[in-house]
Amino acid sequence: MRIAIVTISDRASRGEYEDISGPAIEACLRRFVVTPFEAVRRIVPDGRDSVAQVLRALCDDDPVDLILTTGGTGPSPRDETPEAMRDVMEKELAGFGELMRRVSLEQTPTAILSRQTAGIRGRTLIINLPGRPAAIDLCVEAVFPAVPYCLDLIGAGRLETDPAVLKSFRPG
Numbered sequence: 033m034r035i036a037i038v039t040i041s042d043r044a045s046r047g048e049y050e051d052i053s054g055p056a057i058e059a060c061l062r063r064f065v066v067t068p069f070e071a072v073r074r075i076v077p078d079g080r081d082s083v084a085q086v087l088r089a090l091c092d093d094d095p096v097d098l099i100l101t102t103g104g105t106g107p108s109p110r111d112e113t114p115e116a117m118r119d120v121m122e123k124e125l126a127g128f129g130e131l132m133r134r135v136s137l138e139q140t141p142t143a144i145l146s147r148q149t150a151g152i153r154g155r156t157l158i159i160n161l162p163g164r165p166a167a168i169d170l171c172v173e174a175v176f177p178a179v180p181y182c183l184d185l186i187g188a189g190r191l192e193t194d195p196a197v198l199k200s201f202r203p204g
């Protein structure tokens with residue numbers, strides 16, 4: 033099982049601030065994913081082409097099973113993660129963005145500014161998270177119960193979670 037964590041930030045990619053959100057995603061997953069996995073880490077600048085290029089590379093050449101991105105989902109001019117998603121996804125899973133915004137709205141009214149979504153390319157599931165470190169655990173934990181079954185359905189690797197920490201759901 034290989035899980036890619038892609039930090040999308042102009043300043044973090046230039047080393048102007050420390051990437052906190054990327055490591056926070058890996059730490060979050062390590063708390064409940066019991067299947068051994070390799071974390072593949074990338075840090076790229078904002079922008080449609082920059083993001084689409086890294087996503088295509090991770091899905092097409094020796095594909096990873098799951099990609100979690102952080103950043104670039106907002107409304108400012110350089111935030112183009114959703115445009116890159118539209119370029120690379122073969123199927124959109126809009127429910128992921130809907131649920132993450134719903135839980136985030138309980139934390140902050142600016143959650144409506146995130147255009148985060150999820151989608152499938154080949155045998156890889158891609159999920160967008162906002163850039164702010166405070167969003168990571170909340171958004172990952174909200175959607176993850178459905179992730180293992182989604183990976184089954186697209187032919188990715190089998191992923192198990194520790195039910196005492198995060199219960200995943202496989203119907204039937």
Ligand SMILES: Nc1ncnc2c1ncn2[C@@H]1O[C@H](COP(=O)(O)OP(=O)(O)OP(=O)(O)O)[C@@H](O)[C@H]1O
Nearest residue numbers: 039041042043044050051052053054103104163164
């Ligand atoms: N990977 C990250 N690690 C730590 N903090 C982050 C990260 N990404 C975003 N943040 C924080 O969240 C704020 C809002 O994120 P946003 O993606 O809108 O950044 P930004 O202002 O567009 O700048 P940049 O793209 O250079 O990160 C940032 O100003 C920063 O404080």
Ligand SMILES: Nc1nc2c(c(=O)[nH]1)N[C@H]1C(S)=C(S)[C@@H](COP(=O)(O)O)O[C@H]1N2
Nearest residue numbers: 103104105106136142143146162163164167
């Ligand atoms: N849970 C959660 N969601 C959140 C936030 C947050 O602090 N917590 N920040 C919001 C803000 S202020 C913005 S601008 C958008 C987009 O952030 P991004 O461009 O860093 O992806 O995510 C939103 N979603």
